[in-house]
Amino acid sequence: MPTPLVVSDVKKSFIMHLRGGLVLPVVTDVNFSVASGECAVLSGPSGVGKSSILKMLYGNYAVDNGQILVSHEGRTLDMATASPRTILDIRKKTMGYVSQFLRTVPRVSALDVVAEPLTARGMGQEEARERAGEMLSMLNLPKALWQLPPSTFSGGEQQRVNIARGFITDHRILLVDEPTASLDAMNRGVVEELIAAKKRDGVAIIGIFHDLDVREKVADRLIDVSAFSPRKKAA
Amino acid sequence: MTDTPLFKVNGVSKFYGARTGCADVSFELYPGEVLAIVGESGSGKTTLLNCVSTRLPPSAGSVEYRMRDGQFRDLYRMSEAERRFLMRTDWGFVHQNPADGLRMTVSAGANAGERLMAIGQRHYGNIRSTAAEWLERVEISIDRIDDQPRAFSGGMRQRLQIARNLITGPRLVFMDEPTGGLDVSVQARLLDLIRSLVNDLGLAVIIVTHDLAVARLLSHRMMVMRNGRVIESGLTDRVLDDPREPYTQLLVSSILQV
């Protein structure tokens, strides 16, 4: 089985045209890979480019150069150069993303927000909702909230909806960005368990965890992002 | 993932004398894909929309559409009869101002049912029940079926316009600022409705908007236009999260944060 995710020689900078073309280098020479069943954690101080790397992996940020190779339906594709349609297909079937914040859609219930990745892949509404319900109960989201749109939820509740949505699929690669940031100890435990289960299933996970406790429990390997810092290279 | 596009636009330009409406625009659209064309007023986005939807013959370029028989046809080489037939069966066009897309002096039911009658349905009962189903689908209460859209709010009119367009099961829908001029709460409801209809029906959509939040919510891909040219295009969240062009950065940085 090919390595699900290989990142090689990736470089990223922002050009701020509104500030006279100021170039903000973000990372350079990013090289790592994540194996099946492994959880790699990006580490380093804030502002070093951890989130930017996740966004590049997911296609939200463009890449100046380098490759992000993803094993997708038996083929190896490069996220850095893939067409928008290919990226959407990869996101649908191969690569999941649990972001820090939920981008809510007005009027869609929490249950349907969680079920959506399943229905998008062709699962029936009933079954998808049932699975979504299981995830939400696992994360202790009160049943009374399931039918409400999450936009009015508290930070922790939104976070749990987001986690449920991210973990419900069988994506082979999962990107997680601070999933436990606003959770209490009990729910942190649930997330740790979810990650462990994904690893047992052979999912390649790459994430950012500021909570040292959680990181300790889930990480197989730390990737020090400050090693990719262009400032350091320059020095 | 279907590998044949539904719609192919190649080098479309529109000139008004020395002025440029839009210049050298090419793109493809696949079934189920939502493409947003964004840019400020005068950027050429509506000209482009009109050029690719047979409403305005371009000065150069070709626009091809894959017909239901699988064959690509150049829209501007079809007869007018074929083009108009396509527009009222396989296509939809949602105008910014519902009065442009509705018959304001006939009932909601007749507005919704007109396309069915246009393609030859001649059973009143069937036409009416299909119209009623669609009104329900766009959240217009059935007891309003015999009211004229003149008596409807802006949001209702827009939803009626959508029902009127979708009743024949089109595969491609053009939308020109469909939420323009509506209250924010009405807008949210409409966006959600459009989003779910697009998902449920697998529609391909080309939507023109100056509202980047609308583009973010509805579209998969977007093209940013300025002075008649496409200056940046790509996956919607890539363009919005990591805008590359100076103008796109300006647009994105001008979004009001709530």
Place this chain on the structure above:
Amino acid sequence: MSDLATYNFAYLDEQTKRMIRRAILKAIAIPGYQVPFASREMPMPYGWGTGGVQITASIIGPDDVLKVIDQGADDTTNAVSIRAFFAKVANVAVTTHTHDASIIQTRHRIPEKTLLEGQVLVYQVPIPEPLRFLEPRETETRTMHALEEYGLMHVKLYEDIALNGHIATTYAYPVKVAGRYVMDPSPIPKFDNPKMHLSEALQLFGAGREKRIYAIPPHTAVVSLDFEDHPFEVQTFDRPCALCGAEDVYLDEVILDDKGGRMFVCSDTDHCEERRACGCVGELGVKQEAAE
């Protein structure tokens, strides 16, 4: 008639008549199609039948016998004036008898008596475009005719049923001519629509203000638009003509007094008179001999 010398025959000059005849020929060649023509000023206001008068003037010859009816009656101001007009400017014979006439100019009715080969029925048309009330743009309605896009006509009928439970259009009821053009038959009651179908007579329509001529040649299929579940039906009357006792004819209501008294009589006055002359009597009628 000495007055005739001061006019060209049938009032219009020969060039105008040729122009109108060409339009008529084209209209006959394309049944139901509205042919534009250079409508002339006539010595009567628009709305008084200038379109019909121009057609009649263009086809009438010295041997013709002219009948003019208005809402079925030979004796209204409009009918009398137009009849007198042609008697004066063309010196033709006039009649009120349907079968004696070679040209019948009509406003809003078709005679009850079946028209025969060789007769010409000339309709006065106020608004020739059946799509007008739903689509105000002439450019668009012409395209719709050209492309046979007639869904809009059914939108109108749909509205009727939705608002009234049945097709409430009772006059100017749209028809499809020879399976092609949708046509406004002028404001005749829909009761008369079936008479247009496969008629042996030539039917010409003239709209003076709107400058259009259209035609139904003899033996042409004329079908009234409808829905499968709301088929076209003509008006029925629950009583016969009060004067002549005729059934299956179109009746007019006549108010008799200010206490609500009324009677329903044939709208076609010639038809009614002929029947009474033969001895037919309705409930309010009097035997013809006794009346004399």
